Amino acid sequence: MTDAPPTSPSPHPTAPPTALTVREITEDDLDGWGRAYSKGNFVPYRTASLERRRGVFEPGRWLGA
Amino acid sequence: MGTFRGLALDLSVPGGALLPVLGVSSLAVVPSHRRRGILSALMAHGLRAAVARGEAAAVLHSAEYPVYGRYGFAPATRHGGFTVDVTASGGLRPDLDTSATLREAAPEEVRRFGPALFDEARRGRAGAVSRPGWSWRRRTGAALLPGEEWEAPTVLVHRDGAGEVRGLVAYTVDGKWSDRVPDATLTVTDLVATTAQARRALWAHLLSVDWVRRIEVPDAAPDDPLPLLLRDPRAVRPLPHPADCLWLRLLDLPAALTARTYPPGLRLALRVADPAGHVDGVWLLRTGADGSAEVTPDGGPADLALDAAALAALHLGGEQASRLVAAGLATELTPGAARRADTLFRTTAEP
Numbered sequence: 001m002t003d004a005p006p007t008s009p010s011p012h013p014t015a016p017p018t019a020l021t022v023r024e025i026t027e028d029d030l031d032g033w034g035r036a037y038s039k040g041n042f043v044p045y046r047t048a049s050l051e052r053r054r055g056v057f058e059p060g061r062w063l064g065a
Numbered sequence: 066m067g068t069f070r071g072l073a074l075d076l077s078v079p080g081g082a083l084l085p086v087l088g089v090s091s092l093a094v095v096p097s098h099r100r101r102g103i104l105s106a107l108m109a110h111g112l113r114a115a116v117a118r119g120e121a122a123a124v125l126h127s128a129e130y131p132v133y134g135r136y137g138f139a140p141a142t143r144h145g146g147f148t149v150d151v152t153a154s155g156g157l158r159p160d161l162d163t164s165a166t167l168r169e170a171a172p173e174e175v176r177r178f179g180p181a182l183f184d185e186a187r188r189g190r191a192g193a194v195s196r197p198g199w200s201w202r203r204r205t206g207a208a209l210l211p212g213e214e215w216e217a218p219t220v221l222v223h224r225d226g227a228g229e230v231r232g233l234v235a236y237t238v239d240g241k242w243s244d245r246v247p248d249a250t251l252t253v254t255d256l257v258a259t260t261a262q263a264r265r266a267l268w269a270h271l272l273s274v275d276w277v278r279r280i281e282v283p284d285a286a287p288d289d290p291l292p293l294l295l296r297d298p299r300a301v302r303p304l305p306h307p308a309d310c311l312w313l314r315l316l317d318l319p320a321a322l323t324a325r326t327y328p329p330g331l332r333l334a335l336r337v338a339d340p341a342g343h344v345d346g347v348w349l350l351r352t353g354a355d356g357s358a359e360v361t362p363d364g365g366p367a368d369l370a371l372d373a374a375a376l377a378a379l380h381l382g383g384e385q386a387s388r389l390v391a392a393g394l395a396t397e398l399t400p401g402a403a404r405r406a407d408t409l410f411r412t413t414a415e416p
Contacts, residue, residue, distance in 0.1 A: 037068040040093025048211035065067035
């Protein structure tokens, strides 16, 4: 599913809008999702976290952009 | 480039009802792609999906204060952790009945009775979020995060005269010594009680643990009665938490506002601004003699104007409309509206 560029005011200058896709991820996306999450939070990615995420994954409730 | 996880949770509201809510978690954008609207797009998608599932509100814990107000979130509860200087406290007041038998509980027992005990206890305190099964497994060492170290806490259980579990406390003790004398800190990792008697009995135990000079309670209600149970309430010092705890965003205004209870016989028309559209409009809130409320869209003049975030701040009773008006976050459209809103949303126990 594609979302329109954000319209909410931001306290920071924003880059020019680009096409942005937000979608519900599948179990196959969990590894990439976990890597993006770790990078975004400045924490090392642990391969062991993939198995834990598989255990709590709920389709429809996990999104990726 | 960005991640979002939506948990299926419920939130206790004033009056004891449980409101289905979206728990916003794992929001992240990789550093190379920030300031491009990815967070906004994830949030917009996640909130729309929550509305479609019938979740009446969303909650989160905010790492940084300025980020989430623009999405309609506001702090709705406050942190209330504290430290007790055990020696200075003098123990519990001598007039209190603390007679009880406490028994140690194994992790599997806690997983069995803990969820029901917690759910009963949190109905008496607005702003408490449900603990999913994985949360109990993690608390009891059965499922840890990668790299997480597990120090098994001591868990004691209080039962009433009929044998029903009425409270539990979990804690660790660091076993520290200073200058050749015990100087240990006891950290309470969980304290749940459904009766005042159970709470007193658990505290009587905590204050009597050998070698412990101070007790840290990182998570507690801001108006926890513990100081008043002690001979010297000055022995309790607040921990240096950020002021805000749970952030709330209303999504289905009639469902959220009618889930809680109010003082009887009041009427207030709210003009709510919400650029995302979820709760935008004029809403008439009328309370019945039994404390229930009726909320309907209204075309008439409003009494109080505020945005979605300001309304979320009021919803659990942790903020005052008159304070929001003083801060320019709400506007009185009819004289006395803020005071009426204060009376309407105020709660006995702080959320």
